[in-house]
Amino acid sequence: MSTSRVTPAAHATLAPVTCAIGLGLVMLDNNALVVSLPTITRDIGADEMAARWLFVSFMLANLTLLPSVGTIAAIVGRRRTYQIGLALFGFGSALALVAQSFWPLLLARVSQGAGGALTVPNAAALLDANVPTHRRTRAVATWVTVSSTGIFVGPVMGGFLTNAVSWRLVFLVEVAACAAGIALAGRLADIGATRQRVDFLGMVTGGGAVCLAALGILEAGRATPNWVLVGGTLGLAVPTFIAFLAIQRRVSHPALDLKVFAQPRFGAVIGACAAYNATVAGGQYVLSLFLQTQHGMSASAAGWVAFAAMALLPLGSQLLSLLTRFRTPQQVMYWASLGLTTAYVLAGVIGVDVLWLAVLPLLAMGLAVGVLFAGDTAVVMSMVESRMLASALSTLSLTRQLGSILGIAFLGSLHQQLIAVGWSRPDPLQGTFLACAVVLLPAVWLLYGNVVAAGRSALPDSAMPANRGVALNKELNKELNKERGGDEPR
Known part of the structure; x- marks a missing residue:
């Protein structure tokens, strides 16, 4: 049953900030942890293998629960699911705050990952339920802008607190943010619950x-x-x-709707998405680890380097909007994948001995990644039928998580093997960046095939009406209105 505890005008202001807490926490946590991991593992007496598990366990829990979040939210309500997610995330943060060994810290990361899975997907639905249509664009912009601060604040704050005081303070900040988010979410309107089965x-x-x-x-x-x-x-x-x-x-309500792969060229986008997400997550993990354990850099300095790698990511998202005026999203993604591959090769050749020179390919990486992250969503929305769009976007989100997990596992393992065999020319970090370029080659090939296929189709994506996105939004709003009215989701 939907309830409203504040005026609709207040909803439009409160909802974006409240929903940004969930997404912002996930971004803050992962980006802060990646620069704090060497210190954390040293303090709890763990090895590098344990560090990878602490990073990957969050994503594994998130990936396992994510496909069923929509069904869970339909059963217990969007707002309550969001609050439960924040409570799980807060519990994990509190446990990490006091953990003295590997296993409690691993459990904390699993709890955080499960909480993140429950909060992030429900944020958009809460925005839809609490913000009038004419104010939705501004609300979404506020939501994304506020939550994206976690990308930049995370590595800098994590590095600073780790050096100046303790890495545990990062988790203390997260506990406070979760408590605030739970309280604020209680003032939002909800979407009524329905009966469904969890897969x-x-x-x-x-x-x-x-x-x-x-x-x-x-x-x-x-x-x-x-x-x-x-x-x-x-x-x-x-x-x-x-x-x-x-x-x-x-099953009648599958965790992953396989019918979406029947959509033309959808599989190519998903395959490319898995490849570049693997290189981004794995490369970021290895970069921070190498700078601190092999290069002797402090956590604070490594945080600033990680910041440089993500600094131009928002600009890349905006660049996509500009470039698609002249080229199709498929073409833009193809050229961005080539740019990212080139940046990895340059980073592999230059290394980090001359830091100011090494920052240049890192900045290029962030720009290309921003284009790709926004581009895959735009391409999926343009190629998939509206009735399958929700399943397609869910599959895209799952692929990002899966690619990140396998990328950290593979590139982290490769990096350790290069160190174990005494690889020195190029150094293990340079070798890892060159490996990223190799891993990305299938994505370049898939995206090139996507461009060719789009050009040969009877109705290429470049010929689609400019208002296709508006039409899709209207159809999605109709579906959401039906769900709020109590109809069974399809």
């Missing part, structure tokens, strides 16, 4: 397949890996994933 088998098999694959890849990165464990986990991941696909074909 528990899909959650278990899908999450299990990813966990097994990540475990195998992470174990392979040890100095002396247990190859029986590597082969066993990777071998089990394959039938588990096949079982997941079989379940998704049979």
